Amino acid sequence: MSIVDLKKEGDVFILTMQSGENRFNPTFIDAMNQALDTVEKSSGPAALVSTGGEAKFYSNGLDLAWLAGVGEKERDQFVKSVLKFLGRLMAFPIPTVAAINGHVFAAGAMLALAYDFRVMRADRGFFCLPEVDIHIPLAPGMTALIKSQLSPNVFRYCILTGARIGGIEAKELGIVDEAVPAEQVLPQAMARAVSMANKGRDIYGTLKRGMYAEAIALLESGAVILP
Amino acid sequence: MSIVDLKKEGDVFILTMQSGENRFNPTFIDAMNQALDTVEKSSGPAALVSTGGEAKFYSNGLDLAWLAGVGEKERDQFVKSVLKFLGRLMAFPIPTVAAINGHVFAAGAMLALAYDFRVMRADRGFFCLPEVDIHIPLAPGMTALIKSQLSPNVFRYCILTGARIGGIEAKELGIVDEAVPAEQVLPQAMARAVSMANKGRDIYGTLKRGMYAEAIALLESGAVILP
Amino acid sequence: MSIVDLKKEGDVFILTMQSGENRFNPTFIDAMNQALDTVEKSSGPAALVSTGGEAKFYSNGLDLAWLAGVGEKERDQFVKSVLKFLGRLMAFPIPTVAAINGHVFAAGAMLALAYDFRVMRADRGFFCLPEVDIHIPLAPGMTALIKSQLSPNVFRYCILTGARIGGIEAKELGIVDEAVPAEQVLPQAMARAVSMANKGRDIYGTLKRGMYAEAIALLESGAVILP
Amino acid sequence: MSIVDLKKEGDVFILTMQSGENRFNPTFIDAMNQALDTVEKSSGPAALVSTGGEAKFYSNGLDLAWLAGVGEKERDQFVKSVLKFLGRLMAFPIPTVAAINGHVFAAGAMLALAYDFRVMRADRGFFCLPEVDIHIPLAPGMTALIKSQLSPNVFRYCILTGARIGGIEAKELGIVDEAVPAEQVLPQAMARAVSMANKGRDIYGTLKRGMYAEAIALLESGAVILP
Amino acid sequence: MSIVDLKKEGDVFILTMQSGENRFNPTFIDAMNQALDTVEKSSGPAALVSTGGEAKFYSNGLDLAWLAGVGEKERDQFVKSVLKFLGRLMAFPIPTVAAINGHVFAAGAMLALAYDFRVMRADRGFFCLPEVDIHIPLAPGMTALIKSQLSPNVFRYCILTGARIGGIEAKELGIVDEAVPAEQVLPQAMARAVSMANKGRDIYGTLKRGMYAEAIALLESGAVILP
Amino acid sequence: MSIVDLKKEGDVFILTMQSGENRFNPTFIDAMNQALDTVEKSSGPAALVSTGGEAKFYSNGLDLAWLAGVGEKERDQFVKSVLKFLGRLMAFPIPTVAAINGHVFAAGAMLALAYDFRVMRADRGFFCLPEVDIHIPLAPGMTALIKSQLSPNVFRYCILTGARIGGIEAKELGIVDEAVPAEQVLPQAMARAVSMANKGRDIYGTLKRGMYAEAIALLESGAVILP
Numbered sequence A, B, C, D, E, F: 001m002s003i004v005d006l007k008k009e010g011d012v013f014i015l016t017m018q019s020g021e022n023r024f025n026p027t028f029i030d031a032m033n034q035a036l037d038t039v040e041k042s043s044g045p046a047a048l049v050s051t052g053g054e055a056k057f058y059s060n061g062l063d064l065a066w067l068a069g070v071g072e073k074e075r076d077q078f079v080k081s082v083l084k085f086l087g088r089l090m091a092f093p094i095p096t097v098a099a100i101n102g103h104v105f106a107a108g109a110m111l112a113l114a115y116d117f118r119v120m121r122a123d124r125g126f127f128c129l130p131e132v133d134i135h136i137p138l139a140p141g142m143t144a145l146i147k148s149q150l151s152p153n154v155f156r157y158c159i160l161t162g163a164r165i166g167g168i169e170a171k172e173l174g175i176v177d178e179a180v181p182a183e184q185v186l187p188q189a190m191a192r193a194v195s196m197a198n199k200g201r202d203i204y205g206t207l208k209r210g211m212y213a214e215a216i217a218l219l220e221s222g223a224v225i226l227p
Helices: A026-041 A064-068 A070-090 A107-113 A140-149 A152-161 A167-172 A182-196 A201-211 A213-221 B026-041 B064-068 B070-090 B107-113 B140-149 B152-161 B167-172 B182-196 B201-211 B213-221 C026-041 C064-068 C070-090 C107-113 C140-149 C152-161 C167-172 C182-196 C201-211 C213-221 D026-041 D064-068 D070-090 D107-113 D140-149 D152-161 D167-172 D182-196 D201-211 D213-221 E026-041 E064-068 E070-090 E107-113 E140-149 E152-161 E167-172 E182-196 E201-211 E213-221 F026-041 F064-068 F070-090 F107-113 F140-149 F152-161 F167-172 F182-196 F201-211 F213-221
Strands: A004-009 A012-017 A047-052 A057-059 A096-100 A103-105 A117-121 A126-128 A178-180 A223-225 B004-009 B012-017 B047-052 B057-059 B096-100 B103-105 B117-121 B126-128 B178-180 B223-225 C004-009 C012-017 C047-052 C057-059 C096-100 C103-105 C117-121 C126-128 C178-180 C223-225 D004-009 D012-017 D047-052 D057-059 D096-100 D103-105 D117-121 D126-128 D178-180 D223-225 E004-009 E012-017 E047-052 E057-059 E096-100 E103-105 E117-121 E178-180 E223-225 F004-009 F012-017 F047-052 F057-059 F096-100 F103-105 F117-121 F126-128 F178-180 F223-225
Touching (some): A004 A026, A012 A026, A012 A182, A026 A070, A047 A057, A047 A182, A057 A096, A057 A107, A070 A107, A070 A140, A070 A213, A070 A223, A096 A107, A096 A182, A107 A126, A107 A140, A117 A167, A140 A152, A140 A213, A140 A223, A140 B152, A140 C201, A152 C140, A152 C182, A167 A178, A178 A182, A182 B152, A201 B140, A201 B152, A213 E213, B026 B070, B047 B057, B047 B182, B070 B107, B070 B223, B096 B107, B096 B182, B103 B107, B107 B126, B107 B140, B117 B167, B117 B182, B140 B152, B140 B213, B140 C152, B167 B178, B182 C152, B201 B213, B201 C140, B213 D213, C004 C026, C012 C026, C012 C182, C047 C057, C047 C182, C057 C107, C064 C070, C070 C107, C070 C140, C070 C213, C070 C223, C096 C182, C107 C126, C117 C167, C117 C182, C140 C152, C140 C213, C140 C223, C167 C178, C178 C182, C201 C213, C213 F213, D012 D026, D012 D182, D047 D057, D047 D182, D057 D107, D064 D070, D070 D107, D070 D140, D070 D213, D070 D223, D096 D107, D096 D182, D103 D107, D107 D126, D107 D140, D117 D182, D140 D223, D140 F201, D152 F182, D152 F201, D178 D182, D182 E152, D201 D213, D201 E140, D201 E152, E004 E026, E012 E026, E012 E182, E026 E070, E047 E057, E057 E107, E064 E070, E070 E140, E070 E213, E070 E223, E096 E182, E103 E107, E107 E140, E140 E152, E140 E223, E140 F152, E167 E178, E178 E182, E182 F152, E201 F140, E201 F152, F004 F026, F012 F182, F026 F070, F047 F057, F047 F182, F057 F096, F057 F107, F064 F070, F070 F140, F070 F223, F096 F107, F096 F182, F103 F107, F107 F126, F117 F167, F117 F182, F140 F152, F140 F213, F140 F223, F167 F178, F178 F182
Parallel strands (some): A012 A047, A047 A096, A057 A103, A096 A117, A103 A126, A117 A178, B047 B096, B057 B103, B096 B117, B117 B178, C012 C047, C047 C096, C057 C103, C096 C117, C103 C126, C117 C178, D012 D047, D047 D096, D057 D103, D096 D117, D103 D126, E012 E047, E047 E096, E096 E117, E117 E178, F012 F047, F047 F096, F057 F103, F096 F117, F103 F126
Antiparallel strands (some): A004 A012, A223 F223, B223 E223, C004 C012, D004 D012, E004 E012, F004 F012
16 A cells, blocks of 8 residues: 555545554655646646544654654755755645645644645644644744744643643634534535635635745745754 | 716715726826825814716726726836725725725725725625635735735635635625625715724824734835735 | 832742833833843843733833824834843743733733733733824834744634734633733733743743744844834 | 025025924924925926035934924824825936035934935035934834845944044045035035936836835835834 | 758757747747756766857847738737746756857847856847837846846846847946857857766756745746836 | 953943853843943943953853753753843943954854954954754744844855855855954944944834844744744
């Protein structure tokens, strides 16, 4: 089974991340980029929905075990590739929807925030930015990404407390667009994607690059804040 | 009947746009600027309320028929004058209230967002940023204007979906300050204007230029994003 | 009785401002900075709660009587010290909670907004940015501080109207995190502080400086807008 | 004799500042703005040359005697009007040349730097930014104005040392475009003005606003740095 | 004969633009981008030198005849592609040298300024930014590109006067790195290229993106200033 | 012998870096910061001159041996402390002069650029930014520091080529203010320092923070660009 599965239903590409916690390491980011390549190379109406292959996880962020082990030597290159990938997703010229079926933690939460829309499972799973508790500074591009999606109070609450926020609360706080029962997460995300699939790619990409200019530029710069 | 009617009730100037859909062409923008000149030259307490002369429309934005016809040669000059006008309105040193009696589409929606306060009709009429569907990029100053008035989620929703948003929803999303029955739109806008008419012009203009510095500078620059 | 009292309960420093309206003059700012010095020099888990010593006031802002009298000669130096102090508080590397027991007006409101969290008394006391009515421009750093904490609509409403906003409304508008009965203001603020006291200082300060980079830099620059 | 004399030779307006040291006070700034109004309202080819009416002075900057006396109450308003005037001159849509016949000190030096071209007397008179020695901070717009005209080394040298720089050195450092004998200052400035008088006003203003966008916006904001 | 010829000598790619005045139209920009693709896809040490195929011209900028004729409908798309191309060249991760064998006018001058180094013919040919005289505003990205390469005085002189600047003067003003006899233009450019061909592509691109971040982002945004 | 020696002659503090190549490691940065502490705590007229204790070296930059060995674990913290130190030096409220007696490489060259004035030995020793050849990206704050001191052409030349630049060329390029025989380096630096020692600290620091606001903020942020 490959790390990422990409299939198409009607005009909607469904990207299933299927490596358990879907933690970011070079293999995962490469697979995600290849999926984006495929979607981008398609023609005609299109939208992208992503989800996790296991019920419990959407993505738990960086693969800390890999980073502390064999990945240590590649840390800088890898972190840069993550930032670049998030920037690519923010600017993606095709509508994107995250079907958040389980936990979104740290870089996994930022991954979800880089999608255009978010549908989250209501009964289980947390949105969490735990950087304050695991002592990892946010890169300027990450801070800008988060700020571009959350209102000032929610931005402050999520980053300063590192709180674990369930689907219902995430909907109330505007972190996600919908919180629905587990079995409706993917269908609702699909419905949003279908309704957006006819947007023109040029204009869609141009609008997003204008809306998120600062975050995209900072992510592409590769800048990080040292701890 | 002139395109724009300006009269004064107590301390409140009432500007009625009365060319049907109130689409922007040079004649319309000139008339609006002249109305602003008159208001600005007045002395003493003052506030400005604007509304549409027909029940159905506040403003539908650029006069695309004119632009595709005789206006084609003047397109650049005209678009620049629109940007400059929106910047002038954002920085206007006298309290402004949009009494949104009908549709506000595209540049018409931005016009409404350039006022200090917005009272919208609840039962009919849509707020809509259709640029994503009509394939027209937003000028950087327009993006900044919209961002200055909407929370991150609403900014994203309006621009990416191009949704038509009725008065009730517009109030819930914070796009407008009030959604009221048709016959109360103007009275409620007037009431807000009356309550604001005693603000000092110097301090009011200074505060607005500080609050909206980036949007005003971008609008005044005349910069547009090419499609 | 000194202007500011600082004591410690468990991991929480409680700073009581006890000069009545707690207006800002050099003595007050010095005392506040000394209290921050003490908190910063401490080691181990820590959080800071501030409150007003009298039931009616948290802080009413600048000491205008002093400024119009003996303070006139020192005005520039003093205003600069206020801006610098607000910047210091925004970047403070230890969790901070304002227990708003009474009025917060003008610079006093900004003081409250420079804390990480705000618990306000529900039954009495107003949050108010009266600059529009007392004809005092906001320094760029103050505008940025306020913008960093309020959603676009609330930012606009507070600054343009100068409205007096009670605790309940302040909670609804997201100006404060909680509005509670008078006797619960300090306990609720304490509870928040306790829950945050274990955050690491380095990461906490780094995250805040990243989140509020623009406001902090503008406050530290000492820039003001002339009326 | 009025403070400022404006006459026209061919396409060139010659503005002679004739109040001795040509220090800035409200009367002086008003007269300068009126002269700019006249030039701006003209039609057809045009350029502007300014010079000092006495051999020894172009302009020595702010009228410190007035500021310390009757002007004290108006200080803020006045300083703001100076910043706004400098911004207007930087963005002036007609070519401008400073014929620097004598000293240019402090705000007088900034005045000279706000012109498009500078011809300085070689044998006598100094360019000097003495703020470091008279303990007056530069407003952000002033710093940006100076930076927009000088190379990094000269920017650093002028501001940090407060050196008095004669015409020859000023030419070598690129502070002025020419250093010539006293009797050639005005003729050379006139020759430059004549050669520029046919530039189109719209494009000339647009290009300058683009080139100096940051300085112009900061000057117009009225921001100052407190000492 | 194709519009652009690309051959390799040792580690140096030599790109010869061979359509006479080498004016920019879609065919030209496409050919240039394809040449950059080829260079970028190569591996090992590499540098790029470009020159004009005719003695008289390096590039005279936009193909105004095409734009006024069949190109009129595609104007926006085309201008955007020019901006994007200039941004790509500024960020190109391989050393680039312009062998300026003849005139560089308008966008052609900006093309030359987007290379890392410039060797110009001393005896004939002009560097000229004639926008002020042909009434064409500079896009913000173009202004930033020019500012990134020229000292403040030269930036001002070139844009405000629209002067035609020969090779010797261009060298004196720092617009080009060398001015040499016609037959040495290409050899000198080659020598520079050879000396730079061993720079690592990753670091070279990263450094350039950092040095020119603002200009590159503005060029990529597609923003233009309306006349 | 301590790493850094600080003594005072008249009003001038002379800081001698005496660890051979004066490479940056935590011990070195701590010693430098302590020296700055001492200078800052002094009262009365003061200026600071720094030089290298050995004839051959001023500073060769980061201690790569330490970083590759025991320092590897502390890399991030250390790099952050270097950025912060450079920012402190750029903003130092007392005149500073680098007496460059020998090589200044990489971070050592940036150290020299963070001083207010530079006197370099003419006959031996190089200024060099070798990052392009040793494949180390410049932190945004470093890029901004270098840009704040060098003209656009020199900025481009130094960073893109990594050239070794002797004292005479460094003077011609404006990298240093003077290039003098070895035995005059310290005396000339002293003379400059003496002439500056009477500047007021408040105004001097305020002016520098205004002139270098962007570089100082980026250095203090701790941001780095990943390779």
